[in-house]
Amino acid sequence: MERAYHKWFSPALDRFMEMLVFGHAGMPVIFFPTRSAHFYDFENWRVIDAMKHKIEAGEIQVYCVDSIDSESFYSEAPPPHRIARHIRYEKYILEEVIPFIRIQNKSRELVAAGCSLGGYHAVNIALKHPEMFTKVVGMSARYDLTQPLPYFADLFDGYFDEDIYFNMPNHFVPGISDPELLKRLRELEITLVIGREDSFLENNRHLSDSLHRIDVPHQFYIWEEEAHRPRYWREMVKIYL
Template sequence: MVSSQEAAIMEREYQKWFSPNLNRYMEMLVFGREGVPVIFFPTRAAHFYDLENWRIIDAMREKITSGEVQVFCVDSIDEESFYSNKPPRERILRHLQYERYILNEVIPFVKQRNKEKQLAVAGCSLGGYHAVNIGLKNPKIFNKIVGMSARYDLTKPLPFFADLFDGYFDENIYFNMPNHFVPRISDKKLLKQLRNLDITLAIGQDDSFLPDNKRLSDSLNAIGVPHNLFIWEEEAHRPRYWREMVKLYL
């Protein structure tokens, strides 16, 4: 644990390296020096610094400075994948490259810097999708998943939100949409791993993504995976709500 004098300062570190998986430079901010590491995804088309700018990191200051958590704010490439003008097949393939960047570059970096055995993943809005998707697909790697104000089927058009694949569907899309693949999980070993996860879904009662969250919650219940679904008042899809959520769930 950090000393009381050190606790007054929240350590902040900037990182940048060339990603061979993405063939481009990627940036990151790290907050804190020890504690349970949290890989935190930004919202749609946002960047690694936005969580700090929106004071979401500051809302976690006490947990960070006390050494309870260490937060790794990763960057997004959503504008090169889901929100690009590429053909739908290329959009999901670019997303898979991003996933390999997280699994093969970010996580080894985290493990090198932090010797804690636990690893959490979190995100807001589309970042929540990223967190829940990668967490449920890799239950041996993660211990805790927190998805806030997220959508778990990007193929389903909603008011003000399009099908991000324009009607196209393939195996890669299927295995990256939790509301598609979760209901059909039957492997006993995988189910056992999933049942050991600490899973939290948080969504506003007026959020367009509420049905998506209820569907995922129902699917997890159906396969016997414990989790929490918290439904907040109003839409709750803004930084001022996420600042409160991280205090409760991370």
């Protein structure tokens, strides 16, 4: 299995960013790490090994991007700064990572995927920019970071503004009415996966219901138990990626 390390200075983030790429060809997958995790964690957790057969066969090429969650959602900065930093991260993905992938990989497809907070990142960016992606997979994710849950706080301390609204799928999806955006979303392959005992189950049901209400097809799978650990993600990626 080919493995390549990349690092460059990001103009969007004004800092160096790192990435691991696994594979030589196939459908490119931007794989977002879990909360405050890093680009190497999926390799360390053997999630990449779980996809080894597909990667070596040239079916998929996995781009493990780094996280800046400790500078955005989990920073001690004021809430407007937290969401502003997240928006810069999205700019990095759209204007730096995706063009890099397009040079490396000639496939017309592009997948966004992630686990836990990485699933939020994947689903949020794909639902806002469906013209950039052909598929999105969110595993064990939370789609409203403003909603306090047992063991999980409101990441904006009660603050709410337009930028937060347009970066929380459970807020902006019900209000989508633009015909072109709806057309693009209906062409996007959307998969949501969550554990029956996961604190985020109702969060996922809310997003699934919202997608149904705007007639956007998607797949919604509920696994037994909490299913919010690398040993479950190793199985999920075999099925959904």
